[in-house]
Amino acid sequence: MADTTQATDVSEGMSLATARARIPKREIPAFWVGDGGAVERCVREVKNGQVRVLARSPGEHPIHVIAYGERESPARRANYNSALGAGQPEAYMDKAARKRPVLLFVGPVHGQETEGVTGLCNLVRVMETGQDMRGRDQARLRELGLRCRLLIVPCANPDGLARFEPKSLCGMTREDIRFWGQGTKPDDTYWGWPGCKARHPMRAEDYAFLGCYFNEAGVNPMHDEFVAPMGPEAAAVLRLAADEGPDLAVSLHSHAAAPSVLRPAYAPREAQVRLSVLAKRFNDLAAARGFRHGGVPEIALDGGASPPSFNLVSALHHACGAPSFTFECPHGVTDEKAYHVGFDEILDIQFCLYEAMMRDVLVAR
Numbered sequence: 001m002a003d004t005t006q007a008t009d010v011s012e013g014m015s016l017a018t019a020r021a022r023i024p025k026r027e028i029p030a031f032w033v034g035d036g037g038a039v040e041r042c043v044r045e046v047k048n049g050q051v052r053v054l055a056r057s058p059g060e061h062p063i064h065v066i067a068y069g070e071r072e073s074p075a076r077r078a079n080y081n082s083a084l085g086a087g088q089p090e091a092y093m094d095k096a097a098r099k100r101p102v103l104l105f106v107g108p109v110h111g112q113e114t115e116g117v118t119g120l121c122n123l124v125r126v127m128e129t130g131q132d133m134r135g136r137d138q139a140r141l142r143e144l145g146l147r148c149r150l151l152i153v154p155c156a157n158p159d160g161l162a163r164f165e166p167k168s169l170c171g172m173t174r175e176d177i178r179f180w181g182q183g184t185k186p187d188d189t190y191w192g193w194p195g196c197k198a199r200h201p202m203r204a205e206d207y208a209f210l211g212c213y214f215n216e217a218g219v220n221p222m223h224d225e226f227v228a229p230m231g232p233e234a235a236a237v238l239r240l241a242a243d244e245g246p247d248l249a250v251s252l253h254s255h256a257a258a259p260s261v262l263r264p265a266y267a268p269r270e271a272q273v274r275l276s277v278l279a280k281r282f283n284d285l286a287a288a289r290g291f292r293h294g295g296v297p298e299i300a301l302d303g304g305a306s307p308p309s310f311n312l313v314s315a316l317h318h319a320c321g322a323p324s325f326t327f328e329c330p331h332g333v334t335d336e337k338a339y340h341v342g343f344d345e346i347l348d349i350q351f352c353l354y355e356a357m358m359r360d361v362l363v364a365r
C-alpha cells in the first residue's frame with residue numbers, strides 16, 4: 001500500500017481518471033497476453049493448428065478458435081437434447097468411437113480476467129514449439145496435448161478485453177477488480193458483483209464506465225439469453241460445442257482467492273461426479289507444485305428460493321453433453337485475504353489446470 005494513489009477512499013466507487021491513475025507502474029512480463037493486439041499476434045503465429053473466426057463482436061473484434069489434432073466426425077443423427085429424448089446419447093455422437101478425446105477451452109468471457117487469455121495463448125505456443133512464451137520447456141504438456149484434439153478460444157469477449165486498460169490486475173486491489181470488472185453507475189459508484197447482473201443488457205444510461213464483463217452492446221456472455229441470443233459470443237461458443245462434441249469443457253474466469261474448480265449448476269449427477277474427480281486431480285497437481293486451491297465441489301441438487309442461474313457453463317453441458325465447469329484463477333491482488341501470486345505463478349496455475357484436464361480425458365477412455 002505504499003502507492004499514494006491508493007490512499008484515496010475508493011471503497012464505494014471511483015472515476016475512470018482515478019482508476020487509470022491507480023494502474024501501478026509495473027513491468028508486465030512479455031509472456032503476459034493482456035490486450036487484443038497480443039491475442040492477434042498469437043493467432044498469426046499458428047502454423048501447426050487451424051485458426052477459424054467463430055464470430056465478430058458488436059465492437060467488430062474477431063473471436064477465434066485454434067484447433068490442434070485431427071478432427072474425427074462420428075455420425076450424427078440428432079442434436080444432443082433430442083438424442084437424450086430418444087434415450088440414445090450416441091444418436092448425437094458416439095464420442096467413445098473417436099481415437100482422441102476432445103477438450104474445449106473457452107477463454108475469458110470477462111475482459112479483465114486476462115489470466116486465462118495468457119494461459120491459452122501460452123498453450124498455443126507450447127503446442128507450436130514445446131516451449132511457453134517464457135522460453136520454458138513444456139514438453140510434457142505438449143505430449144499430452146498431442147494425444148487430444150484441443151479447441152482453444154483464447155478470448156471469448158474481445159470487446160471487454162479492449163476496454164481493460166491495466167492488462168492485468170496483478171498487484172492491484174479488489175476495488176480495481178470492481179471498477180474494471182463490473183463497472184460503475186452514472187454517479188461513479190460501483191455496480192459490483194453480483195449487483196451488476198440485475199441490469200442486463202447494460203444500456204448507455206446505466207453506466208459511467210461499462211465494465212469489462214460486457215461486450216460493446218452491454219451483454220455479459222456468461223448470462224446471455226441462450227435460446228434467443230442478445231450477443232454473438234455465447235452463441236458462437238455453444239455452436240462450436242454442439243458441432244464438435246467435446247469430452248470436457250471449461251470456461252476460464254478469475255477472482256481474488258485461490259484457484260478453484262466450481263460446481264456447475266443444472267448438470268446431471270454423472271457430470272457432477274466426473275467434475276469432482278477432475279477437481280481432485282487439479283487440486284493434487286496444484287498442491288504438488290506448491291499452490292493453494294479451493295475445495296472439491298459437492299454433488300448436489302439445485303434449488304432454493306433464488307436457485308442458481310442457468311449460465312453459459314450450464315448451457316455448454318446441455319449443448320453437447322460434456323462435463324462443463326467454471327475455473328477461477330487468482331488475479332494476484334494484494335488485499336490481505338486474497339491469494340498472493342505473481343505473473344509466473346498465475347501461468348503455472350493455468351498449466352496445472354490444462355494438464356489436469358488432459359489427464360482426465362485420457363484416463364477416462
Ligand SMILES: [Zn+2]
Pocket residue numbers: 109110113252253254
Ligand atoms: Zn468471470
